[in-house]
Amino acid sequence: MRMEPRPVSISQRLTRMNMLVSGASLLLAGVAFAANDVMSFRDTIVKTLAVQAEMVASNSITAVVFDDAQAATDTLKGLAAAPNVVSATVYAAGAQPFARYERDAGTTGLPPLAIPEGQMEASAFAPDAVRLARRIVFEGRPVGMDAIQSDLSALYARLRRHLLLTAAIMLVAMIVAWLVSRLVRRQMTQSLQQVAALTRRVSESNDYSLRAHAGRAATEELTTLVDAFNDMLSRIQERDRELLASHGNLEERVATRTAELNAINNELESFSYSVSHDLRAPLRHVTGFATLLERHAGSALDAQGRRYLRTITDAAQRMGTLIDDLLAFSRMGRTALSKRPVDLGRLVEEAQAEVTDRINGRPVDWNVGPLPIVQGDPALLRPALVNLLSNAIKYSSTREVSRVEIGVSSSTDDEVVVFVRDNGVGFDMAYASKLFGVFQRLHRTDEFAGTGIGLANVRRIVQRHGGRTWAEAKVDAGATFYFSLPSTGGFRDGANDEDGSQSHPTG
Amino acid sequence: MSDLSVARTLAGCALVAVALSAAVDAQRAAEYEVKAAYLVNFAKFVVWPAATRPRGDVFAICVVGADPFGRALDDVVRGTQVDGRVVVVRRLASAGVDDDCWILFVSGSEERRVGDVLRAVSGADVLTVSDMPQFVGRGGMIQLVTRDGRVRFEINLAPAEDVGLRVRSELLRVALAVRPARGPRP
Numbered sequence: 001m002r003m004e005p006r007p008v009s010i011s012q013r014l015t016r017m018n019m020l021v022s023g024a025s026l027l028l029a030g031v032a033f034a035a036n037d038v039m040s041f042r043d044t045i046v047k048t049l050a051v052q053a054e055m056v057a058s059n060s061i062t063a064v065v066f067d068d069a070q071a072a073t074d075t076l077k078g079l080a081a082a083p084n085v086v087s088a089t090v091y092a093a094g095a096q097p098f099a100r101y102e103r104d105a106g107t108t109g110l111p112p113l114a115i116p117e118g119q120m121e122a123s124a125f126a127p128d129a130v131r132l133a134r135r136i137v138f139e140g141r142p143v144g145m146d147a148i149q150s151d152l153s154a155l156y157a158r159l160r161r162h163l164l165l166t167a168a169i170m171l172v173a174m175i176v177a178w179l180v181s182r183l184v185r186r187q188m189t190q191s192l193q194q195v196a197a198l199t200r201r202v203s204e205s206n207d208y209s210l211r212a213h214a215g216r217a218a219t220e221e222l223t224t225l226v227d228a229f230n231d232m233l234s235r236i237q238e239r240d241r242e243l244l245a246s247h248g249n250l251e252e253r254v255a256t257r258t259a260e261l262n263a264i265n266n267e268l269e270s271f272s273y274s275v276s277h278d279l280r281a282p283l284r285h286v287t288g289f290a291t292l293l294e295r296h297a298g299s300a301l302d303a304q305g306r307r308y309l310r311t312i313t314d315a316a317q318r319m320g321t322l323i324d325d326l327l328a329f330s331r332m333g334r335t336a337l338s339k340r341p342v343d344l345g346r347l348v349e350e351a352q353a354e355v356t357d358r359i360n361g362r363p364v365d366w367n368v369g370p371l372p373i374v375q376g377d378p379a380l381l382r383p384a385l386v387n388l389l390s391n392a393i394k395y396s397s398t399r400e401v402s403r404v405e406i407g408v409s410s411s412t413d414d415e416v417v418v419f420v421r422d423n424g425v426g427f428d429m430a431y432a433s434k435l436f437g438v439f440q441r442l443h444r445t446d447e448f449a450g451t452g453i454g455l456a457n458v459r460r461i462v463q464r465h466g467g468r469t470w471a472e473a474k475v476d477a478g479a480t481f482y483f484s485l486p487s488t489g490g491f492r493d494g495a496n497d498e499d500g501s502q503s504h505p506t507g
Numbered sequence: 508m509s510d511l512s513v514a515r516t517l518a519g520c521a522l523v524a525v526a527l528s529a530a531v532d533a534q535r536a537a538e539y540e541v542k543a544a545y546l547v548n549f550a551k552f553v554v555w556p557a558a559t560r561p562r563g564d565v566f567a568i569c570v571v572g573a574d575p576f577g578r579a580l581d582d583v584v585r586g587t588q589v590d591g592r593v594v595v596v597r598r599l600a601s602a603g604v605d606d607d608c609w610i611l612f613v614s615g616s617e618e619r620r621v622g623d624v625l626r627a628v629s630g631a632d633v634l635t636v637s638d639m640p641q642f643v644g645r646g647g648m649i650q651l652v653t654r655d656g657r658v659r660f661e662i663n664l665a666p667a668e669d670v671g672l673r674v675r676s677e678l679l680r681v682a683l684a685v686r687p688a689r690g691p692r693p
Contacts, residue, residue, distance in 0.1 A: 059677075061677065062552065062677040062678055062680060062681045063680075063681050065548050066545065066548065066659075066660070066678075066681045067541070067657050067658065067659075068659070068681035071680055071681040138548075138551075139551060139587075
């Protein structure tokens with residue numbers, strides 16, 4: 001099981017940093033001083049040894065020259081005053097010791113150093129000893145050599161003392177650093193902790209009237225932080241007040257506007273409804289009396305008179321259709337939506353039947369894919385589908401066979417997109433945005449009959465269901481109309497078997 | 508005193524041995540090589556008084572009596588100098604102050620006449636050296652003694668200081684024995 005690391009507080013981090021920095025610098029300084037001192041002490045050891053060797057050499061000249069080993073031994077005994085000298089030997093001409101001194105009897109010591117030609121002395125360091133040899137010169141001629149070996153106990157004692165001292169200083173410094181940082185961090189973090197606690201309280205209680213106070217010992221940065229924090233709180237408080245005020249205002253204003261808009265809209269709709277409704281009565285008179293006139297005086301009229309009469313009748317009928325459509329459009333905005341699961345496949349079948357009735361046996365090549373069950377009002381969706389299908393047939397009537405394709409182009413969890421595609425005259429995509437507006441027509445009435453309300457109605461119905469409508473087309477290459485509806489995610493059972501992709505030309 | 512008698516006995520024994528054996532001859536030659544070297548080295552540790560009498564350009568080591576060194580002394584002095592003077596060897600039948608001797612080696616052959624020899628140079632700043640027994644006892648300055656096969660020496664400071672010769676302390680330190688001066692030096 002892995003534990004989540006607990007966040008470290010600033011004060012702990014400060015203390016650690018403080019101790020780390022002071023410890024590291026002290027250690028470095030201590031080591032550097034010790035190294036420097038040990039190096040110079042090494043030099044001192046060699047120098048001291050060289051002085052001792054020179055004294056032995058000069059005091060041994062006569063002893064060597066006059067072959068007096070006892071005198072040389074006496075000279076060497078003087079080295080007993082130097083406690084570090086382990087052994088010393090005087091050599092006459094050969095390698096055989098002439099006289100020897102040993103601090104502790106029986107010390108064998110290291111073999112004598114060879115002094116390079118033309119030099120007076122040579123020295124060498126071993127891990128626990130330093131050796132030095134010096135020529136004994138008489139009258140310009142080397143007559144012998146003395147070799148001194150010293151132990152390094154003084155050096156190591158010094159090194160030990162240095163390390164102990166460094167360690168002691170480090171310990172004391174660490175304790176002092178810890179104490180100081182504890183003192184400083186208490187002063188410093190007090191304010192920080194206060195700000196942190198205050199932030200928590202503000203975020204929990206949404207009380208923006210709270211204020212932080214920089215401590216007596218706060219640093220400049222902390223004071224700035226606390227001031228900035230308080231400043232921020234004041235601003236938030238101010239904003240909050242304004243926001244609350246404007247929020248109240250806004251709701252009030254929205255409610256007022258909505259009420260106004262609703263009133264205007266209702267007024268407008270009832271106006272257009274009553275206008276449409278009231279227009280029908282005189283129109284019925286026009287149609288009725290035109291028909292009566294034709295029946296009554298048709299034989300008396302000449303061909304031109306009859307044509308006038310027929311034009312009156314046709315125009316009146318067209319106006320009737322227009323008024324009917326307008327009334328339907330108006331109703332569409334007012335009637336309540338009663339949503340339930342609707343089998344779009346079944347609805348398309350019904351729309352197909354309705355449309356087929358109106359086209360007088362014109363051959364249509366239907367191609368209907370599997371369609372889903374959607375949530376909607378069938379009383380509204382049916383006229384929308386009828387409109388789309390009749391449009392498809394209407395605008396492909398110039399073709400030998402109208403080909404109409406219905407299916408699902410895409411289906412997500414949220415919505416299902418249904419398309420209706422024809423092989424008709426299509427339209428210029430530049431006008432695609434005008435397609436679904438009221439009285440927006442891309443073709444002349446004498447080319448294709450219509451009131452210019454159908455697609456506006458379709459859009460209104462689809463939008464009331466929470467969907468969208470759009471179209472794609474090319475001039476003379478057919479058009480595809482899309483509408484989306486909120487998905488229920490279901491298809492009619494066995495839809496594929498019954499209606500799926502079935503193609504049956506009617507008529 | 509017993510030391511000296513022992514030395515004498517030993518010397519006597521050595522003489523007998525020399526007479527008997529050629530090997531002892533060789534040993535004796537080696538001993539005199541050392542003694543020759545000592546004679547030269549003594550010059551470095553003795554300070555002669557400044558110009559008490561006119562001196563020549565050479566530093567002569569004079570041998571009075573039968574020369575025991577052979578070529579050894581000549582080999583040692585060759586090329587050496589003392590105070591800028593070339594060291595030479597003089598072999599004398601008898602000693603005298605007129606000679607420019609700095610060091611006078613009295614051969615063992617002069618044992619019976621040693622008093623005359625020393626008298627001949629008395630008052631002159633000449634360092635007298637000999638390996639004959641009782642040499643320092645009879646007024647000589649340095650007596651070479653062979654001890655345990657090593658050549659050592661005794662110093663008699665009184666006659667040396669009488670003529671202004673100063674023997675350096677280093678030499679005194681390695682001397683086998685030092686007869687002190689008569690009193691505080693002037």
